[in-house]
Amino acid sequence: MIQFGVIVRNFSSSSAVQSAIKNVTVIGGGLMGSGIAQVSAQAGQNVILVDVNSDVLTKSQKSISNNLGRVAKKIYKDKPQEGEKFVTESMSRIKTSTDPVSAIKSADLVVEAIVENIDVKHELFKKLDEAAPSHTILASNTSSLSIDEIASVVKRKDKFGGLHFFNPVPVMRLLEVVKGAETSDATYEAMMAWGKSVGKTCITCKDTPGFVVNRLLVPYMAEAVRLFERGDASARDIDIAMKLGAGYPMGPLELGDYVGLDTTKFILDGWHKKYPEEALFKPIPLLNKLVSEGKFGVKTGEGFYKYEKK
Numbered sequence: 001m002i003q004f005g006v007i008v009r010n011f012s013s014s015s016a017v018q019s020a021i022k023n024v025t026v027i028g029g030g031l032m033g034s035g036i037a038q039v040s041a042q043a044g045q046n047v048i049l050v051d052v053n054s055d056v057l058t059k060s061q062k063s064i065s066n067n068l069g070r071v072a073k074k075i076y077k078d079k080p081q082e083g084e085k086f087v088t089e090s091m092s093r094i095k096t097s098t099d100p101v102s103a104i105k106s107a108d109l110v111v112e113a114i115v116e117n118i119d120v121k122h123e124l125f126k127k128l129d130e131a132a133p134s135h136t137i138l139a140s141n142t143s144s145l146s147i148d149e150i151a152s153v154v155k156r157k158d159k160f161g162g163l164h165f166f167n168p169v170p171v172m173r174l175l176e177v178v179k180g181a182e183t184s185d186a187t188y189e190a191m192m193a194w195g196k197s198v199g200k201t202c203i204t205c206k207d208t209p210g211f212v213v214n215r216l217l218v219p220y221m222a223e224a225v226r227l228f229e230r231g232d233a234s235a236r237d238i239d240i241a242m243k244l245g246a247g248y249p250m251g252p253l254e255l256g257d258y259v260g261l262d263t264t265k266f267i268l269d270g271w272h273k274k275y276p277e278e279a280l281f282k283p284i285p286l287l288n289k290l291v292s293e294g295k296f297g298v299k300t301g302e303g304f305y306k307y308e309k310k
């Protein structure tokens with residue numbers, strides 16, 4: 001059995017701590033999964049990125065390569081050749097697959113970043129639990145679902161936890177490490193060490209709705225949509241207000257488009273179902289309308305604003 005210890009290394013990159021986790025499988029090659037694959041490969045780990053859709057995987061590889069290029073420009077400002085080597089080597093550590101079962105055969109850690117739907121996540125984790133080696137840690141990047149509820153379908157509850165990243169993963173420095181009711185101390189410590197190894201500052205949170213960031217951020221974004229829906233201010237003015245008046249890097253509606261209005265709706269709907277009396281979680285007709293029209297934000301080319309399709 002692999003012992004997940006921590007080896008402290010004395011080198012000057014952001015990942016000063018190296019985790020014993022070497023092989024990572026990331027399931028879901030969308031916005032978040034591609035970012036998680038990137039930071040893992042950057043940190044020297046072998047990555048398999050899995051998606052049901054092979055076109056998504058092609059797109060992910062392209063965006064990871066571009067984003068690695070941005071990182072390389074920063075780290076290797078005056079050494080373009082070293083920058084190129086960094087990109088090529090990091091990319092060579094990422095393999096792709098459409099078959100989750102074969103992709104986890106040598107995984108030390110699996111990070112799931114598929115659609116925010118408990119039934120779909122259950123179906124996947126049942127398969128992963130049966131197929132993964134006994135030492136493999138299973139983790140979910142869920143934004144809003146309960147870690148214990150997701151873990152209810154697996155036998156290895158002691159080796160299950162939450163690893164909640166933020167978008168864009170290569171830039172946002174936080175990782176919320178969520179300890180479920182049955183997550184063992186060894187698993188929790190291995191997740192913390194791994195988070196540090198991929199360059200993140202880790203905080204710990206109990207398995208509560210939205211953990212820390214989303215419990216505060218999602219109701220704020222929802223209130224901004226309601227304000228716009230009432231016609232109290234234009235979308236542009238709401239966003240300018242929060243950027244210039246509160247110092248946020250993005251306004252709340254821009255952020256909704258960036259996170260994905262589909263994901264935002266999944267989060268709110270899930271919480272509303274669980275806590276029907278909570279006014280902050282009530283459905284928002286405008287948000288539902290945009291999602292029903294396929295306007296998910298940046299990823300579909302339109303949300304509150306229009307974007308050039310990538």
Ligand SMILES: CC(=O)CC(=O)SCCNC(=O)CCNC(=O)[C@H](O)C(C)(C)COP(=O)(O)OP(=O)(O)OC[C@H]1O[C@@H](n2cnc3c(N)ncnc32)[C@H](O)[C@@H]1OP(=O)(O)O
Pocket residue numbers: 067068070071074142143165166167168169170171172213214217249250255259
């Ligand atoms: C829903 C959930 O469960 C949880 C969530 O994720 S909630 C969402 C959390 N995220 C946020 O709140 C994001 C808020 N927005 C921001 O922080 C910033 O607007 C932003 C970082 C996204 C973009 O910043 P910006 O200054 O407007 O744009 P830009 O100049 O393109 O990027 C800033 C830097 O990040 C880098 N960057 C941006 N995206 C990148 C990516 N995907 N990969 C690598 N580098 C990237 C750029 O290269 C640039 O680097 P330098 O400053 O060294 O040149």
Ligand SMILES: NC(=O)C1=CN([C@@H]2O[C@H](COP(=O)(O)OP(=O)(O)OC[C@H]3O[C@@H](n4cnc5c(N)ncnc54)[C@H](O)[C@@H]3O)[C@@H](O)[C@H]2O)C=CC1
Pocket residue numbers: 027028029030031032033050051052053056100112113114115116117120124141142143144164165166167258259260263
């Ligand atoms: N968008 C955001 O800002 C954040 C999202 N999250 C969470 O991360 C997860 C993924 O979100 P995004 O990356 O935004 O979604 P996304 O829609 O960009 O990507 C999801 C991907 O999962 C794939 N997929 C769906 N079912 C699958 C399955 N059974 N097996 C393999 N692949 C499958 C889809 O083809 C898609 O490419 C969700 O749980 C979300 O709540 C967490 C932090 C931030």
